[in-house]
Amino acid sequence: MTEQKTIAAIISAWKADKRQYVKKSTFSAYMLLIENHLLPVFGSKYNVEEPELQGFVFQKLKEGLSQKSVKDILIVLKMVLKFGAKNKWIEYQPLDIKFPTHQQKQTIEVLSRAHQKKLMNYVQEHFTFRNLGIYICLSAGMRIGEICALTWEDIDIENGIIHIRRTIQRIYMIDAGVRKTELILDTPKTKNSTREIPISRNLLKMLKPIKKIMNPNFFVLTNDAKPTEPRTYRSYYKKFMQALDMPQLKFHGLRHSFATRCIESKCDYKTVSVILGHSNVSTTLNLYVHPNLEQKKKCIEQMFKALK
Numbered sequence: 001m002t003e004q005k006t007i008a009a010i011i012s013a014w015k016a017d018k019r020q021y022v023k024k025s026t027f028s029a030y031m032l033l034i035e036n037h038l039l040p041v042f043g044s045k046y047n048v049e050e051p052e053l054q055g056f057v058f059q060k061l062k063e064g065l066s067q068k069s070v071k072d073i074l075i076v077l078k079m080v081l082k083f084g085a086k087n088k089w090i091e092y093q094p095l096d097i098k099f100p101t102h103q104q105k106q107t108i109e110v111l112s113r114a115h116q117k118k119l120m121n122y123v124q125e126h127f128t129f130r131n132l133g134i135y136i137c138l139s140a141g142m143r144i145g146e147i148c149a150l151t152w153e154d155i156d157i158e159n160g161i162i163h164i165r166r167t168i169q170r171i172y173m174i175d176a177g178v179r180k181t182e183l184i185l186d187t188p189k190t191k192n193s194t195r196e197i198p199i200s201r202n203l204l205k206m207l208k209p210i211k212k213i214m215n216p217n218f219f220v221l222t223n224d225a226k227p228t229e230p231r232t233y234r235s236y237y238k239k240f241m242q243a244l245d246m247p248q249l250k251f252h253g254l255r256h257s258f259a260t261r262c263i264e265s266k267c268d269y270k271t272v273s274v275i276l277g278h279s280n281v282s283t284t285l286n287l288y289v290h291p292n293l294e295q296k297k298k299c300i301e302q303m304f305k306a307l308k
Contacts, residue, residue, distance in 0.1 A: 003089070008043035010084040017083065025186055028171035033076050035174070048081060050095050057097055067099055108287060109249050111138075111257040122244060124206065130228075130236055132206070133221045134254065136162070140197045141258035141276050144230045144251050145169050149185055153216035157208055160199045164188055164277065168227055183229050193277035256287075263288045 005013075011034055019027050041056055042048055053074075060070045074097060085092030111119065116138060123135040133147045142150075145167035154163045167188045170181050188194050199207065219227040237251050249257075255276070262272045273284040291299070 004046050005084065005089040006043065007045050007048065007080070007084075008039060010087075010089055011039065011043070011080050013087070014080050014083045018079075023186060024184055025169055025171050028173060029072075030076050031174060032172050033073050037073050038077055038080075042077070047090060048077070048095070050093070050097070053077075053095055054097055057099070061100070070099075108256045108260075109247075109253045110260045111247065111249060111253065113261070115246055116257055116261070119244065119246060120202075124202075127206070129221055129223045130233070131240070133233065134237060134240065135206070136203065136220070137251075137254040138258055139200045139203045141255045141262075142197070143167065143189070143193075143255060143277075144233060146188065146193075148219070148221060148227055148230050148233055150220045151216065152211060152214040152218055152220060155199075155207060155211060155220070157199075157204070157211045160204055162197045162199055164193060164195050164197065167193070168229060170229055170231065185227070188277065190277070190279050192274075192279050195274065195277050197275055259284070259288050 015031075015034075018030065022030075037060070057070055057074070060073070061067070074095075078095070081090065081092050084090035120135055120138060123131045133150075136142060136150070137144075137147055140162055142162075142164065146164050148168040149166040150162070150164075154165060156163065165188070166185055168183065168185050170183050173180050173182050214223065215225075218224055221228050221233060234251050238248070241248060259272060259276055262275070263269075269284055269289060270281050272288070273281040276284060278284050
């Protein structure tokens, strides 16, 4: 083994190597986890012992972090430790970390059908470009970064398709020791997120007359060469919902509402998954498919009918 390095020194070398291979947004996410969680606890150490890491996990859960967030931190730590072992600065031992088995079931917030209809009718009667974005999200299940990055060129009226090619997000950066944020226009979240979404009839009616006179390079929400960023649009959406006396759903609730309506309409799960841009159908199933007692009874009855 070469001279041992502290975890902080290994992280520094790992960062220089890793930033060559990952997207700027991914690298930014790694930096947040490292700065906020890993360096304060493990930075000065020369190794990470399993009991200490297990205690760290329980502490983070106690502080209110979700299991997913804590697992994301562990993924980054393991990458750093393996990098250190590869360069012979540290000995890597597989770490068997356990999580509590009893976990509160995640519930997703969606608009009722009545509220969704009210919202969509209001936008049709009170057209603005920002209101149009809300209607598009309810009609296509887009993420907030995707709708902020949508240009008129991405809307294909002839074939009735919305092309999801980009996303906008504000990322956290550390440059020469200075913390700052940066707004970036990038490719979508995953390769599955680059997708084509059919335009509904009602949305097509709204888009057809205005698309002809729009600059294809302008962003839909601003109808300008400069986009709006997600936090600004989120703030607009919140005030919009309050003004209409609607449930105070997070913006992502529009995407959840779209997916829920698709599942309620008996759309096949794989198709819904592809429209949403999920990396696999299990994500869609876990989030939106929760059979009720009547459906379970029907399933068992069908199984016994088949036996006869």
